[in-house]
Amino acid sequence: MIDAGGLYERYKELQSYVGWTEEDARRVAATATLLEPYLYALIEDFYAEIERHPNARKVITGGAEQIARLKGTLTQWIRDLLSGAYDTTYVTRRWKVGLRHVEIGLEQVYTNVALSRLRTGLVQSLHESWRGAGRDLKETVRSLDKLLDLDLAIIEDAYQAEYAARLQRTERLATLGQVAGGVAHELRNPLNVVKTSVYYLVNARNPTDDKKTEHLRRIERNVELADGVITALSNFARLPLPEMRPIDLESMMREVLELNPPGDRIEVVLNSPPGLPGGLGDASQLRIALGNLVRNARDAMTQGGRLEISLRSEADRVVIEVADSGTGMDEAELVRIMEPLYTTKTRGLGLGLAITRSIIDKNQGTIQVESQSGRGSTFTVRLFAAPVEGDQ
């Protein structure tokens, strides 16, 4: 899970930032024997302080036995600190110690203040035991400070990495829950129709032949609806890499309108200027993406209206504008409209526009939406123009 090589690289980068040298390492190593007699008292003080802070104390759940073990590991931690060898093994072990504290649920402030207290204790002990020149003491304390700063940086890093990972895990779980809820709801509607039709066919007192056929047809239609929910979900989950080819946009839009008829109450206008260059993309994917836009426009105009699709070229792009005169959206809806699982409709998973956006993204295009509540919405898709034959 952790990449020891990467950690060590980072540690070396931080070392150069604080100006750490081999000289620093030698100075710190020289203090090991001087400080050894003080370790017992330093560690007693460390745990006595923890006892005074309930929020820190609460993570020690193993009683006296655990404290005894911790005193041992902390002693070893200080001996490693003063060992003079700051290699990959050292860095990895330090990082794991940081991680261990996240796991037990210790707030980060406590490792910070605990290290600060340890630092004060170590420096005091050094002053007491120092027999050499005062200038050398000052240099040694400075080296020790740098080393402790580096250790603190590693602990902090471990905290951050673990927090980020945890947040991602909970977010993923939340999304999963949301998807499961949405799918459950969408599947239960057709299942409910199937179940009630079957109940009718089995239990009705005098169903006529016409009635029986009607219910069988209804079952068939709703099985297809349920299948559509699953297709939409898997389309979204696994979108293959697009095969980018030149596309005649006008004939593609006509096909899209044929596959997704907007209905009698909607006037459809398709504007396509002569000499429009082709677009570049995967036609089968873009048909899905643009089909969603057309259906969306239709659903926004249940009382009828006007659907205007305009094609034009713009520098090295081709532009497809899909404008409806429907209900439109307010600001709050507009920012969320392309999020997966967001929907303002009573039926549907809320994946349509999310699928559209992810298809357009994969086809190296962009999509924008403008809308006015009560006036309608305009979706603007930009794709790369296909290179004209004979061009370099």
Added chain:
Amino acid sequence: MTDESARILVVDDDVDICHNLTDILSDLGYHVDLAHDGHSALKLLHQSRYDVALLDYKMPGMDGLTLYREIRKRHAGTVALLVTAYASSATAEAALSAGAWKVVAKPVDFGALLQFVEQAIHQPLLLVVDDDRDLCANLWDLFRDQGYRVGLAHDVSEASEQILDSRHRIVLIDMRIPGATGSDVFRMVRETDPRARTILITGYRAEMDPLIDQMVAEGADAVCYKPFDMPQLLAKLGELARPHAEEAGQNPG
């Protein structure tokens, strides 16, 4: 006993029959409207909602079955009796498939006809509020088969119209309908028709939708989860459809 508020529509191109029926039914205390052809009948539907429609099958212009199909599209809760002189089994079957309740042969036995009307009016009136038209069609078939009258509303405006127009025994409300939430419709029922019992319909489980608990606390009678457990739902309907104690006391028998 006669429910004075019951409204009956009589449509027959034979003017004499029409007037006779109207006289008899009015005399019994029903409110009766009459029309002599399909198109004028449809105009009446703009102003009124009928509990029962007595329709002559063979009329010039629009026949009685076509007229019933139009009535059902607008007011699914109307119970239809088709009167026909040519009771071929094919016409009868087509009428029953379309949802008509009875096909009555001419010449009409008035005694039997009045009994049917009385029976129809005493079928408890339900309202299903759900935008899923397939489900509505199924519930209509199933509940009719159990002897309920069934009104349908696919959105909030259809629901509010019917809640204002008619007194329902039970209203079934989907939690997600266009233009409103289930709780809006639920509160509308509580305010306009406090004696109506309510059943909530949802595809979510309670833990996904806190609104459900809230509405149960406010007095919803039952929650029905999709896909339905039909025997359980029908049992619940039977229990809730029984007339309220005070009502039964006022009208013994």
